[in-house]
Amino acid sequence: MGLELGAHVRKGETGTLVVFADGITRTEDGENGESVERSIPYLKSYTVFNVERIEGLFAAVSTTAACTYFR
Secondary structure, eight states, X not given: OTTTTTOEEOTTOOXXXXXXXXXXXXXXXXXXXXXXXXXXXXXXEEEEOOGGGEETHHHHHHHHHHHHHTO
16 A cells, blocks of 8 residues: 555564454365355464654655545
8 A cells, every 4th residue: 555655664674463363164065965164264464564664655645635535
């Protein structure tokens, strides 16, 4: 999102790992022809940065917000 707005993370800054845990339930046909529900857990990870470590974001966001507000 930041790149789309013309912003970038300062050189040398490190992010924080955030992990999202959830699960999906799938229905499959069993050996006897009956439906069996199977739960599949998964993890998804993201690297996030503090907004103060991103250069050019405030100018882009304030311009975007103003354009959205005055439409």
